[in-house]
Amino acid sequence: MVELDWPRGAFHLQVDLRLPATGVTVLFGASGSGKTTLLRCLAGLERAPRGRVDLAGQLWQDETRRHFLPTWKRPVGMVFQEASLFEHLSVAANLRYGLRRVGSARAARTLAAAIDILGIAHLMDRMPEALSGGERQRTAIARALATDPQLLLFDEPLAALDPARKQDVLPWLERLRAELQLPMVYVTHSPEELARLADQVVVLGQGRVLRQGPVGEVLAALDLPLLGGDEQGVVLDAVLAERMPQWHLARADFAGGCLWLRDTERPLGSPLRLRLLARDLSLATQAPQGSSIQNQLQGRIEAVAADRHPAQRLVRLRVGQAQLLARITARAWDQLGLHLGQTVWVQVKSVALLG
Numbered sequence: 001m002v003e004l005d006w007p008r009g010a011f012h013l014q015v016d017l018r019l020p021a022t023g024v025t026v027l028f029g030a031s032g033s034g035k036t037t038l039l040r041c042l043a044g045l046e047r048a049p050r051g052r053v054d055l056a057g058q059l060w061q062d063e064t065r066r067h068f069l070p071t072w073k074r075p076v077g078m079v080f081q082e083a084s085l086f087e088h089l090s091v092a093a094n095l096r097y098g099l100r101r102v103g104s105a106r107a108a109r110t111l112a113a114a115i116d117i118l119g120i121a122h123l124m125d126r127m128p129e130a131l132s133g134g135e136r137q138r139t140a141i142a143r144a145l146a147t148d149p150q151l152l153l154f155d156e157p158l159a160a161l162d163p164a165r166k167q168d169v170l171p172w173l174e175r176l177r178a179e180l181q182l183p184m185v186y187v188t189h190s191p192e193e194l195a196r197l198a199d200q201v202v203v204l205g206q207g208r209v210l211r212q213g214p215v216g217e218v219l220a221a222l223d224l225p226l227l228g229g230d231e232q233g234v235v236l237d238a239v240l241a242e243r244m245p246q247w248h249l250a251r252a253d254f255a256g257g258c259l260w261l262r263d264t265e266r267p268l269g270s271p272l273r274l275r276l277l278a279r280d281l282s283l284a285t286q287a288p289q290g291s292s293i294q295n296q297l298q299g300r301i302e303a304v305a306a307d308r309h310p311a312q313r314l315v316r317l318r319v320g321q322a323q324l325l326a327r328i329t330a331r332a333w334d335q336l337g338l339h340l341g342q343t344v345w346v347q348v349k350s351v352a353l354l355g
């Protein structure tokens with residue numbers, strides 16, 4: 001639980017949040033919206049004059065009782081934009097340094113798992129100057145985990161990397177999310193990192209929480225579009241359920257049905273994250289016949305909104321428990337006589353597998 005009220009000059013941080021105890025919570029918002037300040041308050045690096053922070057019953061801050069646990073006493077790991085490694089120590093020694101701070105057998109196990117998940121075992125003897133930007137960041141994440149934290153905080157960990165290095169590091173972060181049962185709070189303004197890593201999203205604007213919820217729901221909101229233009233769309237968590245080897249296709253089951261996508265040879269049962277862009281979905285009032293599009297779902301029109309261009313509409317559909325977005329022309333909406341509550345066929349032209 002996080003309640004903070006901090007008028008700080010022209011900026012006023014005012015949040016009241018219940019963060020989930022598992023998964024990745026992405027703090028998203030424009031520059032200056034207060035993401036870093038909130039993260040630093042969680043870490044104990046900043047002290048809001050009115051605030052209460054507790055993690056699963058452990059009270060870290062309660063200003064009504066003048067209680068404030070300093071950073072070094074909070075079981076948090078932090079990863080910043082620049083990996084601040086000790087330059088005179090090898091990777092192994094940097095990691096041992098984190099471990100020495102706590103010295104428990106569990107911390108050693110967490111570190112061993114982190115080295116494996118982050119794929120840095122072969123770098124142990126290297127000095128930081130001999131690491132690429134991505135390798136440095138992976139080492140910094142492992143070092144944060146060596147303190148056996150109960151919460152891992154990331155402040156734009158990929159922002160200082162060039163696009164190619166970012167793509168190198170993202171899969172390791174996805175592995176971390178999938179394999180570590182540790183809550184993480186992740187600050188970014190990158191739509192791609194949001195789509196690939198978030199379980200929950202907290203959208204901040206001018207120090208306040210504008211929206212909070214599961215990533216699928218927040219991305220499907222029409223009144224607060226987070227990803228505009230061609231990036232607008234939703235993500236779905238799915239499971240690889242079947243493959244058709246002769247067609248190199250795999251079936252992903254999600255909470256509203258199934259979608260076929262190109263097979264990437266992952267084992268059956270693997271969790272998948274899919275991205276469906278609004279521009280790749282079209283609607284029909286009858287079951288499409290003779291269409292080359294493989295993925296056709298039935299859904300109900302839940303909401304409609306103006307899009308950036310007056311020729312277009314954004315339509316939100318409910319398919320089982322999932323929500324999808326389709327971008328269609330205003331003319332098509334009119335000609336097909338579409339209306340709220342109507343059941344339609346949704347044709348999905350393309351499904352992207354993230355990660």
Ligand SMILES: Nc1ncnc2c1ncn2[C@@H]1O[C@H](COP(=O)(O)OP(=O)(O)OP(=O)(O)O)[C@@H](O)[C@H]1O
Pocket residue numbers: 008009011029030031032033034035036037038189
């Ligand atoms: N030490 C400080 N004293 C006073 N105001 C500050 C201080 N540090 C930050 N601020 C202000 O607090 C506001 C929120 O800053 P913060 O860095 O938390 O935003 P952010 O969402 O993380 O931005 P960005 O995405 O650009 O990093 C800004 O208006 C900033 O100018």
